[in-house]
Amino acid sequence: MSAYHPLNETEAIEIARTMKNVFPAGAELNCREIGDGNLNLVFHISDSVSGSSIIMKQALPYAKVVGESWPLTLDRARIESEALIQEGKLAPGLVPNVYSYDPSLALTIMEDLSDHVIMRRGLIEGGRYPLFAGHISTFLAQSLFFTSDLGMNQQDKKIRLRDFINPELCKITEDLIFDHPYTDADTNSFDEAIRDEAEALWSDGALQLEVALLREKFLTHAQALLHGDLHTGSIFITPESTKVIDPEFAYFGPMGFDIGAIIANLLTSFASRIHWDADEPAREAFRAYLLSTIAEIWTQFEAKFRALWDQHGVDRLASAAPGYKDDYLRRLLQDTIGYTGCKMIRRIVGLAHVAEIDSIPDTAARERAQRLTLAIGKSLIKLNRNAQSIHQLIDTVKTTTASAKK
Amino acid sequence: MSAYHPLNETEAIEIARTMKNVFPAGAELNCREIGDGNLNLVFHISDSVSGSSIIMKQALPYAKVVGESWPLTLDRARIESEALIQEGKLAPGLVPNVYSYDPSLALTIMEDLSDHVIMRRGLIEGGRYPLFAGHISTFLAQSLFFTSDLGMNQQDKKIRLRDFINPELCKITEDLIFDHPYTDADTNSFDEAIRDEAEALWSDGALQLEVALLREKFLTHAQALLHGDLHTGSIFITPESTKVIDPEFAYFGPMGFDIGAIIANLLTSFASRIHWDADEPAREAFRAYLLSTIAEIWTQFEAKFRALWDQHGVDRLASAAPGYKDDYLRRLLQDTIGYTGCKMIRRIVGLAHVAEIDSIPDTAARERAQRLTLAIGKSLIKLNRNAQSIHQLIDTVKTTTASAKK
Incomplete structure (x- = not known):
């Protein structure tokens, strides 16, 4: 060096x-x-x-x-x-x-991908990316399946895991996503107007139990090689093309963390539309686009992952044991929903925020977007271990949004 | 080299x-x-x-x-x-x-530990080791807690994990314990008299689902530095002293695998007493000694592990989240019970057997011991995710043994 x-x-x-x-x-x-x-x-x-x-x-x-x-x-x-x-x-x-x-x-x-835009920016500007769900579900299914014990030689995977031990970058995630938002930490950063929300997180025992379980999986569950930071700022996009960048947080962890990262950042975009769409029909249309994209991402991911497993599964017992495949994908969905919630909450009260919400100029609108993001995040974390279908995530977002309006 | x-x-x-x-x-x-x-x-x-x-x-x-x-x-x-x-x-x-x-x-x-005997041999000869439960529960609590994310700096743990990547030895376990007994594998080895039992394992879907889940944890759950082969042949013992040897299978895996290994080998000793105690009162007394040792091991382990957590816990959220500690120990017990069952079954139909059963000279008695070992192993595997207390393990052993007599 x-x-x-x-x-x-x-x-x-x-x-x-x-x-x-x-x-x-x-x-x-x-x-x-x-x-x-x-x-x-x-x-x-x-x-x-x-x-x-x-x-x-x-x-x-x-x-x-x-x-x-x-x-x-x-x-x-x-x-x-x-x-x-x-x-x-x-x-x-x-x-x-x-x-x-x-x-x-x-x-x-x-x-050089200068002909692409950062997806977070594209979404703020109201961009729609009809191929995105297909692209990202392929990226997720291929990159996760083939680096897991289901799709990779299980001894080679251990050697590969050794190459991706990533303590310093993992610590950033462990602290900023899975610890600090749930206590009065110095690194936290939030608008004073929502101090009540932050303090509620610090005393919500049921929520903290779920976050502790998700944190444990992040620390111990070496399921597949993750991107590790797969938010919409790590994606270059055009209507025709999707390019995932910046995998410096890569390590072997729980698959749901990557899938949840994508969904969480589509949902911060969802919550931010309070400001970005002046009229309600436009807002509802864009939100509907985002929710259908989320449903598509999971549905296509699951179908592609199952197809890979059927064709390229390397674990005899995992393929033979009746019900194991369904159980695996159900747990993966549950993790995804839990991590989605964690990644939303940290964007409102933690150190690193997101532009689609922070840059809302109207104070009242920004506060409403922040409260909605937190409400959806908390609901998803509390749903996670009970979830059986992606539609429960969509329904939870809709129900929470409807309650927030009242 | x-x-x-x-x-x-x-x-x-x-x-x-x-x-x-x-x-x-x-x-x-x-x-x-x-x-x-x-x-x-x-x-x-x-x-x-x-x-x-x-x-x-x-x-x-x-x-x-x-x-x-x-x-x-x-x-x-x-x-x-x-x-x-x-x-x-x-x-x-x-x-x-x-x-x-x-x-x-x-x-x-x-x-040199020549003044000790290998515990497997000592148990065959009817030896009792009143300090063993205390010693091994200390060994387990100390070695597991302080190499886990609960008791060790979480970044140092990742570096340490890298030092203990152990693909070849893990593969032996993955194949011989978590795969081959559940299919008609060339490596399997069993007395022809119990072929019906082996074939039943190959077609028991509910059992295979549980084994697949336990196998997945062995492959992915980097919870703590395990001994990795903690049977009674890896323990030198006297009534006053316990020495754990031969940790060449060490790697970061699920804690319950080590605890289950000990219990499984006390239970193969339990099942083998059909021959080794000629009269029933002596047999029942020795079996009662073994079961009380098993209950003591878990009970003392749990108390010591909780005390270490209270005094030396390094994970803020894991210590703060209400109910997390109980949830963690309940899952650890469930893993322990599942791995206990897996380690019993492989000793009867898999490649590597145990002397206390293989060396029973009487053919009928050996067959009864083999069938009892399998029956207990299967019952424990099917119990694992429902277990709430070590007494359920003890009760399952007793009930299964009583049924086997009929």
Whole structure:
């Protein structure tokens, strides 16, 4: 690691110039640093002659969130590039291509996706992505099934698990999602107007029991290689294309955590529409689109996962035991619903918020969106172990939203 | 590993002679190889002048079981010595002291326990060990709690888990305990007289579902650092002393697997008394001793585990969430009961049997012991997810035994 130093734009261009298969001789390379500077440098390098372009992502040895800074391993760049390569093999076309990875600089060079938008931003702007449910359900089914004991050689999986031990990034999740929102922690951040909601979380024993059980699974249940941070800010999208990015939180954990992350961020979008759609019919139409997308994601995921199991299952007893497959998928749905709730709550009272809610300019509307997000999150967490069908999640969202209006 | 070769007795003595802190100058060293030659060489080296002695255990690069031979990693010697050292720190006095470990020879030098007997043999001979429940419950509570996310720094645990990835040894368990007994596998081995029992296992769907769920936990539930093979053949014992040996199957798995291993092997002893106690009062007295030992092990384990949690718990939410502790221990009991059943069944129809049953000379008595073991094992597996108390295990054993007599 002694060669490590944060690159400047000139150095980034020098490295890019060595990539003869992307940039021909005579390329006129331009470089812009487009990262937010909190965790990584991100260089966009393009050739004004050929039009070719790449992204160079370099991990920084620290994390900055809301002004605080703490050291963070550069090994996450290795984990991210290895996870991207693995996901690219299992779900071709649904992640950026990785051209190279240099461990000494913690530097990954990959496909430029500037023609895509970040899905969180796209949704704020009212974008609809009719292929998304199909794409993401394929990504989830392929990446989760084939890294689990159901679809991967079970001894190879143990070796792979060793490569993805990721203590520092897991700790961020363990603290910020599965602990701090449920106590008066310094890292918490919420509008003073909803202090009553935060304090209610700190004293809700039934909720805390469910969160403790979900936390336990996050800590111990090495079910499959997760993306680990699969929110709508980790997805580049167009109406035709979906690209999952930034798997630096990858580790072997409970599958429902990835599926729940997607659903949770569609539901923060759902709750945020209080402001973003001025008229109620437009709001209800967009919300209906989001709910049908959520139902589609689960339904398609389940169908694809079952088909993979039928065709590629490697565990004799898991395939032979009557009722096991149904039991497995029921538990996976329950985990998904529980993690969905956890990931909604942390976005309102925890350290890291979401733009679709935080950027609502109208104070009263923002507060209503925050309260609705919390109400849905709590209802889903309390539902989780009793759920039998994705329709119960949809019904819970609708019922909670209807109650919130009164 | 290039220096590796199986030692002969002369070489073993040469190595022992370098241990100046054990053997003084002028020691007259004698060496006997006392292993069974299936997995390891075991040299007993003693000084006829001072009376000092040691054990040198060297892993062989293959496993031999019932005439078959397959290659096996020498890395298991590292895992065994590291696990012994870890257990010795957490449960002082309950494992042999490790003097040294040489990775190039896959050689561990440790305390000689020749004044102890193997517990399986001791039980066959009718030995009673009044301190055993206290000792083993301490060993279990200390070694499991302090390597779990409840009692160990949760980031350090992930690093430690990486050190104990143990694919080859885990595969032996996955195949021989959690798969083969439930299908017509080549490795299975059973007396032809009980073929009906074996075939019943191969078609019992409700049983297979439970075993599939327990298998899944063995594959995915990285709860604590297990011994991994904690049967009565892995315990050296006297009425005053208990020493757990041979943790080469150590890995991070479900705690109930270790506790269930102990109970299962006390129950194979229970079932075997059909022969070993000629008169019924003696048999019933010994069986009552075994059942009270089992109840004591769980009861003391639970009390010690709860006390450690109260005093040394590191997980804020796990300690704060109302009902979580009770839920955790209830699930742990349920796992224990399930794994107890799995470990009984494999000893009758699987590859590796137990001496207390296989060595019953009377054919009819042996068959009755085998059928009783299977009946108890199946009942416990079917009980597991419904169990609320260790008394349900004891009652199930008694009821099943009473039915078997009819």
